[in-house]
Amino acid sequence: MIERLPTIEEVESLHRKYAPTEGVLKLVWTHSRVVRDIALQLAQNSQTDIKTDVVEVGSLLHDIGVYTLFNGGGFESTKDYITHGIRGEEILRNEGFSDALCRFASHHTGVGITKKQILANNLPLPLEDFLAETVEEELVMYADKFHSKTEPPFFNSYDYYASYITRFGEEASVSFASLAEKFGKPDLVPLIAEYGNELR
Numbered sequence: 001m002i003e004r005l006p007t008i009e010e011v012e013s014l015h016r017k018y019a020p021t022e023g024v025l026k027l028v029w030t031h032s033r034v035v036r037d038i039a040l041q042l043a044q045n046s047q048t049d050i051k052t053d054v055v056e057v058g059s060l061l062h063d064i065g066v067y068t069l070f071n072g073g074g075f076e077s078t079k080d081y082i083t084h085g086i087r088g089e090e091i092l093r094n095e096g097f098s099d100a101l102c103r104f105a106s107h108h109t110g111v112g113i114t115k116k117q118i119l120a121n122n123l124p125l126p127l128e129d130f131l132a133e134t135v136e137e138e139l140v141m142y143a144d145k146f147h148s149k150t151e152p153p154f155f156n157s158y159d160y161y162a163s164y165i166t167r168f169g170e171e172a173s174v175s176f177a178s179l180a181e182k183f184g185k186p187d188l189v190p191l192i193a194e195y196g197n198e199l200r
Contacts, residue, residue, distance in 0.1 A: 005053055006097075011060045018067040018091065028066055030195065031149040035059045037191055039143035042183045051136055058104035058140045061097075063149075064088040065105055083124055085109045100134075107132050108141040110168065111175040142179040146186055153197045158185045160200050 006014075012029065019025035036059035043050040065088025069081055088105030112131040119127065132138040145161045148154050156164075158180065165172050192199055 005057050005101075008056075008060065011057065014061075014064065014095065015067075018064060020067060020070050024067065024070050027149050027151075027153065028063055031147055031153065032060045032063055034147045034155075034191060034195055034197075035062065035140065035143045037194075038146050038186045038188075039139050041186055042143060043139060046139075046183055048135055048182070050139060054100075054136045055139055058101065058136055059143065061092060061101060062088070062104045062108045062140055062144065064091050066149075080124060082109060082113075085130065086125060103133075103137060104140055106130055107137055108144055111141065111145070111165065111172050111179065138179060139183060142176075142183055143186070145176070146188060147197070153195075155188050155192055155195075155197050155199045157188070157199055 015025055015029050015032070019028065036056050039055050039059050040052060043052050043055055063084065065084040065086070068087045068091075069084055085106040085108060089102045092102040092105055107130050109130060112129075113123070113125065114129050114131065115127050117123065118125050132141045145165075146156050146158075148156060162173070162176060165176050188199060
């Protein structure tokens, strides 16, 4: 249960607290806002009953753990990047956030991570399922797939990500397709114009 949602200003202040540099803050905070915009667009066009205020805050909080992994050369280069979700959950718990909001950090990676996958791939994660359970969690997880905080950042087309995710097995591909069937495909054109990142 979520007793009180933080304001956007409070969430931005939290990002500023944990960001190691202004450049990293811009990268992660911009990505978080892009994910929010994609998620809210999909929610508006969905026939599903979605708590959009929760989706907005969840989107803005989901990557807070990335800051702990910045190594001066980016994020993707570290083998521990997959731990950014549980690191984010720890940050949010320490900041006094509800379980429901903490889960947006730990349960958004890929299209969900199972105990079986953790074992099979020897992933540096606790041996449990990290799967989206609520429709709001599913939506944030799905929206996150359409933007990458690389240097430079990119928007990911549906076809690009559908091809990319095949490397993680058929189960992941099926899960992504199922999310697309549930929420539809976002219109990235206005967001590309707003944020200036290219599409791949």
